[in-house]
Amino acid sequence: MAHKHLGTWSKTKVSNKKQKKVKTRFVFDIKLNAERKLTHYKARLVAQGFNQVPGRDFDETWAPVPNAATTRAIFAVAAANDWEIQHVDVKTAFLNGNMDKEMYIKLPDGVEDDYSGEIFRLNLALYGTKQAGRLWGMKLDKELKEMGASPSSVYPCVYEWNHPVHGRVFILVYVDDRIVAGKSLAGVMAVKLACATWRR
Amino acid sequence: MAEVKDFIGIKVMRDRKARTITLSNPGHTAALLEAFGMLMATPNRTPMASGVKLEKTRKDLLPEGNRYAALVGSLLYLSTMTRPDISLAVGVLSRFMSCPEKAHMRAAKGVLRYLCGKTRLGVAYGSSEPLQGYVDADWAGDVDGRPSTTGFIFTVSGGPVEWASKRQATVATSTAEAEYVAAAMATKEALWLRKLLGVLGVDGQAVPMGEDNQSCLSLINNPEATGRTKHVDVAYHMVRDYQTRGDVAFYFLPSAEMPADGLTKPLPSPAFTAFRDAIGVGLDLGGADMAQW
Numbered sequence: 001m002a003h004k005h006l007g008t009w010s011k012t013k014v015s016n017k018k019q020k021k022v023k024t025r026f027v028f029d030i031k032l033n034a035e036r037k038l039t040h041y042k043a044r045l046v047a048q049g050f051n052q053v054p055g056r057d058f059d060e061t062w063a064p065v066p067n068a069a070t071t072r073a074i075f076a077v078a079a080a081n082d083w084e085i086q087h088v089d090v091k092t093a094f095l096n097g098n099m100d101k102e103m104y105i106k107l108p109d110g111v112e113d114d115y116s117g118e119i120f121r122l123n124l125a126l127y128g129t130k131q132a133g134r135l136w137g138m139k140l141d142k143e144l145k146e147m148g149a150s151p152s153s154v155y156p157c158v159y160e161w162n163h164p165v166h167g168r169v170f171i172l173v174y175v176d177d178r179i180v181a182g183k184s185l186a187g188v189m190a191v192k193l194a195c196a197t198w199r200r
Numbered sequence: 201m202a203e204v205k206d207f208i209g210i211k212v213m214r215d216r217k218a219r220t221i222t223l224s225n226p227g228h229t230a231a232l233l234e235a236f237g238m239l240m241a242t243p244n245r246t247p248m249a250s251g252v253k254l255e256k257t258r259k260d261l262l263p264e265g266n267r268y269a270a271l272v273g274s275l276l277y278l279s280t281m282t283r284p285d286i287s288l289a290v291g292v293l294s295r296f297m298s299c300p301e302k303a304h305m306r307a308a309k310g311v312l313r314y315l316c317g318k319t320r321l322g323v324a325y326g327s328s329e330p331l332q333g334y335v336d337a338d339w340a341g342d343v344d345g346r347p348s349t350t351g352f353i354f355t356v357s358g359g360p361v362e363w364a365s366k367r368q369a370t371v372a373t374s375t376a377e378a379e380y381v382a383a384a385m386a387t388k389e390a391l392w393l394r395k396l397l398g399v400l401g402v403d404g405q406a407v408p409m410g411e412d413n414q415s416c417l418s419l420i421n422n423p424e425a426t427g428r429t430k431h432v433d434v435a436y437h438m439v440r441d442y443q444t445r446g447d448v449a450f451y452f453l454p455s456a457e458m459p460a461d462g463l464t465k466p467l468p469s470p471a472f473t474a475f476r477d478a479i480g481v482g483l484d485l486g487g488a489d490m491a492q493w
Contacts, residue, residue: 032227033205033227035226035227035486036230071208071210072223072323072360072361072362073361073362073393073396073397073400074400075212075223076325076356076357076359076361077356077401077402078221079220079221079326080219080326080328080329080356080357082219085203085204085212085214086203086204087202087203087204087205087206087207152399153399154396155396158396158399160399168401170400174207177207
């Protein structure tokens with residue numbers, strides 16, 4: 001299970017009995033592409049974020065996303081200038097973010113039988129937690145800046161990366177959906193590779 | 201290492217040789233048609249019948265728990281993502297969210313009927329044309345309180361990147377005033393789009409803005425107030441400022457060639473098709489329409 005490998009949670013002795021836990025469950029889905037053809041089945045462990053208490057379990061929850069016009073403008077410019085456009089997929093993106101609060105979860109029945117019923121300390125921004133999107137966004141922002149990309153002046157979700165050899169490459173971030181676009185294939189691939197390596 | 205095919209649910213199709221890209225939402229459209237049992241409906245040629253004025257009569261109200269808001273909300277998503285052709289119809293329908301009547305639901309289903317023949321339409325980019333804007337207004341188009349309707353659309357590379365069909369906040373006393381208010385709305389978008397394209401490395405001069413009302417153009421170009429325009433709010437005079445500074449360039453475009461016309465009022469069938477072609481809405485590169493099974 002991916003969660004074990006990532007260390008989403010850790011076993012913990014809860015000294016304080018008052019520490020409330022957030023329940024988790026599995027969400028199953030049949031994934032379709034834009035034409036509604038079946039692509040794959042999916043199971044995802046999610047926290048029941050509605051049990052989180054504001055101030056204790058989370059503070060801010062917002063994260064910036066690009067508007068539709070920005071997205072379309074990038075495709076329009078790319079069409080006219082024959083840019084390369086690549087999609088960067090991140091598996092279980094939100095689990096890249098570290099949980100910012102001391103939070104405990106209870107796993108659904110049937111998971112890790114021997115510990116069932118126990119409470120676990122949540123280390124990563126599990127899907128379903130209120131702040132997961134924001135934590136991931138902030139993590140990505142930090143990583144992109146370390147790579148040398150900078151958020152553009154018009155939109156925080158459009159990053160520019162001036163590569164010394166390959167010229168300008170743009171990165172459009174829509175939470176966990178990302179597009180890398182630019183004139184040079186090598187430049188776009190370099191960014192894509194850089195995004196793939198920094199993970200975890 | 202895949203070329204982008206799908207981004208936030210939008211289907212991205214590309215022809216590298218022809219330098220064209222289309223963005224469309226066939227999946228969302230089909231799902232919506234299915235949800236309302238309209239997949240096999242008889243297609244309409246236009247999303248909204250021309251000449252029919254929807255209004256609040258407060259008769260024949262839809263029963264509690266009706267799906268009007270859900271339907272219009274879904275249509276709104278489509279219209280803001282890849283379907284400027286239904287933008288006007290959706291804008292009109294959304295005026296009745298608080299008191300939907302049977303006639304409004306019928307009109308909303310009319311949009312579905314239009315969509316069911318055209319699920320594969322989307323925005324299509326494929327030329328090297330720079331940013332271009334078109335502004336139009338329909339004076340006193342809304343019969344409830346008589347506000348005017350703004351319509352504007354901006355194209356880049358021959359396809360639409362930003363558009364709106366929006367009821368104006370103030371009631372205009374003349375067509376020129378309605379157009380002037382519309383011009384101010386569009387100017388704000390133009391300034392932002394110009395900046396965005398600048399970041400993307402496309403530096404443009406003043407954004408050319410097509411406008412089909414001569415009196416409105418005089419208002420923009422001559423900073424003077426006559427008795428009939430004294431009341432026009434300062435907020436709208438920003439358009440003069442930016443015209444003088446050379447950020448936007450309003451010019452006369454005859455009504456017959458005005459693509460934003462279809463964003464201010466429902467057009468009859470041949471005019472509507474011309475409007476759709478003019479704003480850069482076309483078939484996605486995926487092939488035949490789904491309704492032609």
